[in-house]
Amino acid sequence: MEHGSYQDRSASTFSLADEDHTLANSLRFTLNQDPRVTVCGYSIPHPSEARVNIRVQTTGDPANEVLKDSCQDLMMICQHVRSTFDLAVADFKNNKGSGSE
Amino acid sequence: MPKVPLWDLPELPQNHLPPHLQLQKTRVSCNNDAPTNTESIIYSGAYAAMGVDNSLRLGEFRKNFKVNVMKLNEEDMEFDLIGIDASIANAFRRILISELPTMAIEKVLVANSSSVVQDEVLAHRLGLIPIKVDPRLFEYMSENDVPNEKNTIVFKLHFKCERKSGERRTVYSHDLEWLPFGSEYVLRTENSSDSTSKPKTYTSFNSSQETLPEFSNNPISVTPGIIISKLGPGQEIELEAHAVKGVGKTHAKWSPVATAWYRMLSEVVLLQDIEDEDAQKLVNKCPVNVFDIEDMGKGVKRATVARPRDCTLCRECIREPGWEEKVALRRVKDHFIFTIESTGALPPEVLFTEAVKILEDKCERVITELS
Numbered sequence: 179m180e181h182g183s184y185q186d187r188s189a190s191t192f193s194l195a196d197e198d199h200t201l202a203n204s205l206r207f208t209l210n211q212d213p214r215v216t217v218c219g220y221s222i223p224h225p226s227e228a229r230v231n232i233r234v235q236t237t238g239d240p241a242n243e244v245l246k247d248s249c250q251d252l253m254m255i256c257q258h259v260r261s262t263f264d265l266a267v268a269d270f271k272n273n274k275g276s277g278s279e
Numbered sequence: 280m281p282k283v284p285l286w287d288l289p290e291l292p293q294n295h296l297p298p299h300l301q302l303q304k305t306r307v308s309c310n311n312d313a314p315t316n317t318e319s320i321i322y323s324g325a326y327a328a329m330g331v332d333n334s335l336r337l338g339e340f341r342k343n344f345k346v347n348v349m350k351l352n353e354e355d356m357e358f359d360l361i362g363i364d365a366s367i368a369n370a371f372r373r374i375l376i377s378e379l380p381t382m383a384i385e386k387v388l389v390a391n392s393s394s395v396v397q398d399e400v401l402a403h404r405l406g407l408i409p410i411k412v413d414p415r416l417f418e419y420m421s422e423n424d425v426p427n428e429k430n431t432i433v434f435k436l437h438f439k440c441e442r443k444s445g446e447r448r449t450v451y452s453h454d455l456e457w458l459p460f461g462s463e464y465v466l467r468t469e470n471s472s473d474s475t476s477k478p479k480t481y482t483s484f485n486s487s488q489e490t491l492p493e494f495s496n497n498p499i500s501v502t503p504g505i506i507i508s509k510l511g512p513g514q515e516i517e518l519e520a521h522a523v524k525g526v527g528k529t530h531a532k533w534s535p536v537a538t539a540w541y542r543m544l545s546e547v548v549l550l551q552d553i554e555d556e557d558a559q560k561l562v563n564k565c566p567v568n569v570f571d572i573e574d575m576g577k578g579v580k581r582a583t584v585a586r587p588r589d590c591t592l593c594r595e596c597i598r599e600p601g602w603e604e605k606v607a608l609r610r611v612k613d614h615f616i617f618t619i620e621s622t623g624a625l626p627p628e629v630l631f632t633e634a635v636k637i638l639e640d641k642c643e644r645v646i647t648e649l650s
């Protein structure tokens with residue numbers, strides 16, 4: 179993982195190795211949902227290289243902080259999805275058990 | 280939509296979009312020619328001019344997000360994910376297919392194979408057989424690791440079709456026999472001079488896999504009933520298959536799902552009352568019986584949308600001129616009907632939670648790299 183930023187900390191490109199659309203597209207979603215972000219997008223420079231570049235431009239906050247927060251958001255979403263899903267599955271199993279008896 | 284002066288628009292509660300924009304944001308319209316509004320509007324400031332905040336509010340997400348399980352058994356699962364963006368639902372799908380590890384046969388040591396199936400084809404067929412074992416109990420084997428009881432599962436296959444019998448025999452996947460002590464070929468090379476042709480045909484198991492609590496009364500098996508080869512009289516197959524841990528990205532044989540997919544919930548809306556003859560016409564048009572007829576009394580019959588979930592969006596009902604004004608076909612952008620078909624290594628509900636965990640791990644990795 180590299181980190182390309184200049185004097186101006188509010189705009190950076192992050193190059194993530196061994197990642198693809200899976201993470202980049204989800205991160206693009208959470209980044210775009212952050213009001214501090216003005217522009218963000220990602221690209222995969224070459225299809226046979228496992229690498230994705232994520233561009234983040236902000237209204238002034240350091241771009242890497244914003245990206246970190248976005249990752250945090252995505253993690254919280256995942257955790258919520260997981261707990262809700264587990265509950266729903268447990269519910270389904272219980273209901274099925276009582277329904278068939 | 281007719282033009283209305285801005286000041287004639289009804290007062291809207293704060294943080295709510297006018298209905299037409301709400302429709303564009305939350306629905307894909309499936310028109311006769313092409314679908315429109317297919318993109319998801321994710322930019323936080325997209326509606327800033329209207330004073331509507333489009334940013335992510337976790338509290339809001341927590342309130343709106345729902346999961347409904349529709350079907351669940353050992354192999355398949357269907358559930359609804361409601362209130363989540365396509366990018367995240369798609370991430371789960373991609374992880375399920377290509378990044379969840381399983382065990383699959385990677386090395387095949389052929390001692391004898393005189394069937395018509397060539398060795399490499401045979402090895403490929405063996406590789407694709409799903410192995411019913413929890414991959415979380417095993418480690419990845421890297422290039423200079425020696426195969427041991429923690430990263431390798433060994434199966435043996437010895438099948439012979441007697442010449443005298445004169446009949447053909449079929450070799451099935453359940454003829455594979457699990458060897459909890461590891462490879463048997465290593466003993467043969469040590470004890471006798473007629474060594475097998477490949478020098479690396481050994482595993483160094485320190486203990487039997489049977490002694491592990493997980494496998495002691497639960498032997499490792501493969502999905503039964505898959506045809507591996509057919510033998511003619513006098514033909515024989517004798518081989519050993521070594522399974523290791525891997526992910527679907529490397530080769531599809533490691534994919535834990537037969538497939539995983541989602542579709543957005545379809546929504547069928549009748550824009551006008553459709554009555555009598557037209558109602559019957561509409562019911563007859565639909566190949567999957569989305570519509571029903573309701574008796575309104577006084578001999579009036581009206582069409583209703585009874586089963587929108589079944590709609591395949593074939594667009595037959597709006598194909599004829601004039602019908603597009605009567606029926607609107609849409610897709611709900613944040614309602615995903617997710618289906619997972621497991622190959623048997625793990626039950627589908629575990630697969631999904633594991634997939635979500637992998638996405639979390641990815642985020643964590645980025646966070647640690649950045650700080």
Ligand code: SF4
Pocket residue numbers: 547564565566567568569589590591592593594595596597608
């Ligand atoms: S689009 Fe096809 S499946 Fe859906 S309601 Fe119309 S005719 Fe039926």
